[in-house]
Amino acid sequence: MMTWRFSTGAFLLFLLMARVPAQGKQIRATLLYDGQTTEISTADEDAGQLWITTADLKRATRFELKPQGVCRDELCFPLPKSRQSEFVRKSAGKSWFNLMAFAQLVHQPVAHDEALSTWYFGLRSDQRQNLSSLEAPNFTLADIEGTPHSLSDFRGKKILLITWASW
Amino acid sequence: MIYQQLKDKNFEIVSVAQDTNGVKDAGPWITAAHPTYTILIDEQHLVSKIYNMVNVPTGVWIDEQGKIVRPNEVAFVNNQFKDFSGLDSAPYLNALRDWIERGDKSTYVMSEERLREKLAVNDPNVILAAAEFGLGAHLYKSGHLSEAIPHFKEAQRLNPKSWNYKRQAYALSDAKRDYGTTFMDEVQKSGGSKVYYQPPDLPPDAHPKDKKP
Structure with missing residues (x-):
């Protein structure tokens, strides 16, 4: 009974916080997303949430807000209709997007360094090993000359993929 | 080297250095190895991340269709570190040769059920x-x-x-x-x-x- 009351209370509080588009702290932020580093001059940090403009969203992640959801090329994540306000809000004539809420939606881990105002977004569910097909995840990396190679370049051959390190 | 023996059998080695300092740290090793196979440099440990690898050397076998047939395991392709590890590379190389020759019929190709068991990361x-x-x-x-x-x-x-x-x-x-x-x-x-x-x-x-x- 206690647990039920507590969780209901927490949920109501959560709803309340989510519905009020409170203005948090204006900060500069460094975002690491899919191996790319982007400096954001104005972000809004608010109770563990991180809001950036949709223009910065595109610059940092290549994701765009579309009627069907948050999309990049063929990939689209629909936003739950009843929870739009957790993800998108309008303020100061701009459209803002909550990257932390999106990370939670796509089961993406986030590591944060407060002192250096840096956020690292890890692998989304779509980037992890696809167990249903047992398909080897593709990647593209450069050799010592700087020439990029993809695992998929070797499709049609048997491959021994092997890691090593200097350390 | 195993690659010289097997490269004409529709086989490739893709060797990936997990080194945060990239060429600076991995480069001298690559230059010294005079590789004939593909060696890539992975500053962000991307391959370890997407394949859930926890150590080096780790090997994965991938078939012609791009499907994993043996997941992450310790993969010594020579005996350079045998004194340290106590592991002889011969059984692994033997298994690799068997797969190159027999493909899906090799005893070393894992069943899909075992693969799924081994690949699942729920943590x-x-x-x-x-x-x-x-x-x-x-x-x-x-x-x-x-x-x-x-x-x-x-x-x-x-x-x-x-x-x-x-x-x-x-x-x-x-x-x-x-x-x-x-x-x-x-x-x-x-x-x-x-x-x-x-x-x-x-x-x-x-x-x-x-x-x-």
Whole structure:
């Protein structure tokens, strides 16, 4: 009974916080997303949430807000209709997007360094090993000359993929 | 070298260096190896991250259709580190040759059921550990080693099975000073170098006679 009351209370509080588009702290932020580093001059940090403009969203992640959801090329994540306000809000004539809420939606881990105002977004569910097909995840990396190679370049051959390190 | 023996049999080696300092650290090894196969440099440990690898060397077999047929396992292709690991590369190379010859019919190709069992990662800590490690590596590379250390430690705590997170972080630091330990101390704690590497779990060879050593 206690647990039920507590969780209901927490949920109501959560709803309340989510519905009020409170203005948090204006900060500069460094975002690491899919191996790319982007400096954001104005972000809004608010109770563990991180809001950036949709223009910065595109610059940092290549994701765009579309009627069907948050999309990049063929990939689209629909936003739950009843929870739009957790993800998108309008303020100061701009459209803002909550990257932390999106990370939670796509089961993406986030590591944060407060002192250096840096956020690292890890692998989304779509980037992890696809167990249903047992398909080897593709990647593209450069050799010592700087020439990029993809695992998929070797499709049609048997491959021994092997890691090593200097350390 | 195994590649010279097998490269004409529709076989490729894709060898990937897990080195935060990239060419600076991995380059001399690559130059010295005079490779004829593909060697790539992976500053962000991307391959370890997307394949959930916890140590080097780790090998994965991928068939002509791009499907995994043997997942992560210790993969020594020569005996350079045999004194340390106690592992002879011969059984692994033997298994590899068998697969190259027999393809899907090789006893070393795993059933889909076992593959799914081995590939499943349900631990959210493991996924978060990769993000903490990635953040630590970024901070280190942007000149903030002391800020990087807590994130490397958090990665090590969240995924204690990962030797990569320990060894790479130690190599970027004075390990004794910053982590109160060293790689060799940790190996001793784990039971010594002969149990540090778990040998590949290979079934008995069904066709031992037709292989040259």
